[in-house]
Every structure is written in structure tokens, then in C-alpha cells.
Amino acid sequence: MKNSSRFFTIGLVTAWYSSNIGVLLLNKYLLSNYGFKYPIFLTMCHMTACSLLSYVAIAWMKMVPMQTIRSRVQFMKISALSLVFCASVVSGNISLRFLPVSFNQAIGATTPFFTAVFAYLMTLKREAWLTYVTLIPVVTGVIIASGGEPSFHLFGFLMCIGATAARALKSVLQGILLSSEGEKLNSMNLLLYMAPIAVVFLLPATLFMEENVVGITLALARDDIKIVWYLLFNSALAYFVNLTNFLVTKHTSALTLQVLGNAKGAVAVVVSILIFRNPVSVTGMLGYSLTVFGVILYSEAKKRSK
Template identity: 65%
Template sequence: MGQQEGHSNPHPDEAALPTTTAAPSPSPSPSPSPSSSRLYTAWLVASWYASNIGVLLLNKYLLSVYGFRFPLLLTACHMSACAVLSTLAQHASPRPRSSSSPRSHRQLARVALLGAVFCASVVAGNVSLRHLPVSFNQAVGATTPFFTALLAYAVAARREACATYAALVPVVAGVAIATGGEPSFHLFGFVMCVAATVGRALKTVLQGILLSSEEEKMDSMDLLRYMAPVAVLLLVPATLAMERDAFGVVAGLAREDPSFLWLLLCNSCLAYFVNLTNFLVTKHTSPLTLQVLGNAKGAVAVVVSILIFRNPVTVVGMLGYGVTVAGVVLYGEAKKRSK
């Protein structure tokens, strides 16, 4: 709760939020040595990879292997952890609170709208993991730039250069190839995965429109702090209505296996650290570096998931995923040159 745009990461995991705006300039401090700076950046990247891949694999394990078949409740747990941990982090931060608080009811309404879209995309992504292997889920998720470009044109009339649109052709073609070669294809899971990808793209576009003014800018962690409670308020009644036996099953699983609650807690906390590490990596690297790291992260997630879950893969499927990743790289290059 892999989202989230100005999305620098072409393989967003279900819980991740995009970085929206720059954080306030820090006060002057002694510059760290180049070696310590590189080590710190490497540690951030490793943490980013570990949290992203960890939450993705744990989601898959809980939803399709362990038998916890409640994606709404799982997403509610993720959002609850994000709400609590981001609030604690804000209180522990030396930054003045006034610098990160919404400035009007109108801005709060906009954040609530973004929270609803984000919530829907995360739920759809978790539902898809019940039916699709992680490798195919990542291949479909890599098409986020395609849907972002389409929605930016449809919603905001924002045009890209012809070369940028042309670079999106292999993005879609690769998923078409991967779909034809996917031995574990599930139509409903595929529809939900596409819906999650479209939701992340829509959130990106709306975020650019709704929080574009200088007075309303927030960094991604502040945005998460206000969006997560909105998501919880939407998810709890939805869980009670659509997954009525979820809480009873959780109580039963906790009695049978006390480690289940720790597994769920770890999974929920990882959902927050996905956002935190994404924010820190974005802050300490360049957009191009983040693009390359994002491409590599998706590939690593695919390989690790295949090794762990042993889901069958075909040469055609992996070829399709490779074509999609190549298209995403071309798209990033075309966008960079068009600016």
C-alpha cells in the first residue's frame, strides 16, 4: 500500500505516496563528508527497497497464502498505522507546526478528496493481490505513467510532446504481452490492478491541481498525515458493511496463532515506512536517480516474489515486463528532454 506523481517511481507500491512539494529549507548545518553522505544515501535506498518489497510480499502472504482474505480491513490497518505514526513524527519534529497545517477548510476538503482517491486505489491494489502474483501486479503497476499522461490531458488539458506520448506505446504493449503470457491470469484481479493503477494516476493529477498554489503546498509526509485519517473514516464503515466477519476472523486467528497480530502490526508499520523512506530518498537524490532506482526496485520485487512464492512465469511474461520497464525508461527520458 503500493501511489504516489509528479510520480518519480514507475513502480509504486500499494501504500506509497508521491512526493508533492519540497520541504521548507533547513537551517544551515555543517556539511557531512562525501563518504558519509554516500553511505547515508545508500542506507536510505536499502531501507526504501526493503520496506516497499516487504509490505508488498507481506500483503500477498496475508491475503492469498495465510488466509486473511480481508483487503478492506488490511488497508484500514495500514492507514491507521500511517495516521498514528505520522502524527507522532510530526510532534517529534523540530519544525514549527504552523508550517505544515492546512490553512483553510477548502484545503482540508481538497486533502479529503485526495484521501478518498488514494484510499480507493490502495484497496483495489490489495484486492488484486488476492488473485494475481506479485510479478504480474508489478508489470501492470508500471503503466502508471501511461494513465497519468492520459488523465493529465483529460482532466487538466496538459499536453506532452509527441515523443513523450510515443514512449508510452511500449509501456502498454509490454503489459499486453505479459498478460498473454501470464499463466496465473485472473480477470477480476487484473481489473482491480488496473483500477489501482488508474487511481494512483488520478491522485497524481488531482494533487497537482488541488495543491498547486504556493500557500497550499505540503510535502508528502504532511499530506499523508491528513489523508490517512480520512481513509480510516471511509474504510471502517466499509469494512463493517462488506467484510462483516473480518473482526471475528481476526480474533480467531489471534487465538490460534498469537504471532498473527505481530505480523499484522509489522505489515501496517511497514506501510508507513514505505512513505517515509520514499520521501527521504526523494529528498536526498535527483529525479533521474529516483527514476532509475524505481525501475530497479520493481525488478527486484518481481525476482524476490518469484523466489518466495514460486509462482509460475513464462519467457513471454518476463519479456512483456521488460518491454514495459524499457518504455517507462524511455518515457522518463522523453519528459526530461521536453522540458
């Protein structure tokens, strides 16, 4: 029984890594290498798939009990989270048009810094001084990596910083807005309600900012049907990122999840360099390594302060 449980957990972690890194690499390929330059439409495809597959998983397959929205206030809170979530995903996808995955992941590793800043600004919650000290190598590493990045692009860098900040803001807002017992939702149910609201936000943005994207996609499909399969597979993979993250969280400890999360970014960097052959410098890799080291120290400091 113990062996089967271990193999099951290893399988879950492998699926989590594969879906995370897979959707990241496929996004990069579509937006940069393939030339499908429509990050808002791509995000809308992701959210549409998350809406449909979340409903199938919860309402039909009964993977988790369905939790209902209990009030208009709770709905407004979920809508606010959905808007921030949209900003994070769209900004992240835009950044992939201009930045290599390795540098994108280096910037993304600074999430703890933004989380600490937003937590302090919005809740006045102070961490132990040692926790703040560990954020110094997190930020310093990205500054070093930026200086040594051969493919540095200012707009892509700003979009990636925005995506990272929005991701941190969502986690802090979620803790504030859905803190009461009556309003708490597990991540599967939260995605069930957030995803369709995100589609509503993204549809007008797509029509206004990416004019005739549906017509262009259909024209592309007539020349190369693979684009349809890329979009379908990529969208389904975006849902499985959330599903496997929920399952790994459920079947492992918080500490294990932190360690796996830190390692995942490093694996994504190595795989992306091997696939896309983007140039990397020694300075850039040293900067990224310093950031990851800082994140590990931050996780350890947080654990000790509790």
C-alpha cells in the first residue's frame, strides 16, 4: 500500500510538472516561434477550456463536492479575483512573445517578494525581519539576470513583472476576500466560477485589441490545420495545470509543495534552453540561481516564523 501510494504521488508530481512546463513551452512556441501573435485570444481559449472542464470534473465526475456562491457580495469578490487573474495570465503570455522562457521563469521566481509587499500594504501584516532579509537575494538575482540576459526586451520585461505582481496580488486578495468560513472555496470550485467570468472580461478585450482574430485563426487553419490542434491541446493543458496543482496540494505536504515548486522553475529553464536553444550567459544563470536560492531561504524563514 505504501509503495502504491508513493508511485501515485510520483505520478501526480510528474503530471503537474509536465502540464506546467508543457503549457509554458507551447505558449512560447505559439506566440513567438509559430507566429500566432494573439495572447489575449489565447488566454480566452484557456479560460473557456477551464470553464468547460471544471464543470465536467465537478458536476459530472464528482471529483470534489460542488460549492455554491452564497451571495452577491461573494460573487463580486470572485469577479475581482478573476479580473486580477486575467491580468496575470494575459501579461504573462504577452511577455512570452518577447522573452525566452528561462528569463521569464527567473522573473516569475520573485513572486514571494511581491506577495510580501502586497501583504504588508493591504493587511499591515509584518513578517519576521529575517524573512525580509531573504528577499534581498531574490530581487538581486533578477537584477543580475536582467543585466546578463542576451535577449532582454524592456516591454517583455515589464509585462512579466506585471504578471508576477498580479499573481502575488491574487493570492493576497484571495486570502482577504474569501477568508470567512462561509465564503471559502477550494481551488477547483474557485476556478469553476472564475474562468467563465474571465471569458466575459477577455471577450471584449480580444475583439477590441486583437481585431478579426477569429477570422485570422480560421484562415490559418485552412493553410495549416495543426493550429487548431495546438490551440485545443494547449487549452486543455492549461486546465490540467490547475487540476494537477490541486491534486498535488491535496496529496503532499505544504513543505513538499514549496520544494517541488522551486525545482519546477529550474526544470522549466533547462528544458526550454534545450528546446528553443536561446542564448544564455553565465551572468544570467548566476542571477537566476541566486534568485532560486533566495526563494528557498524565504520559504525556510517563513516556516520557522510560524
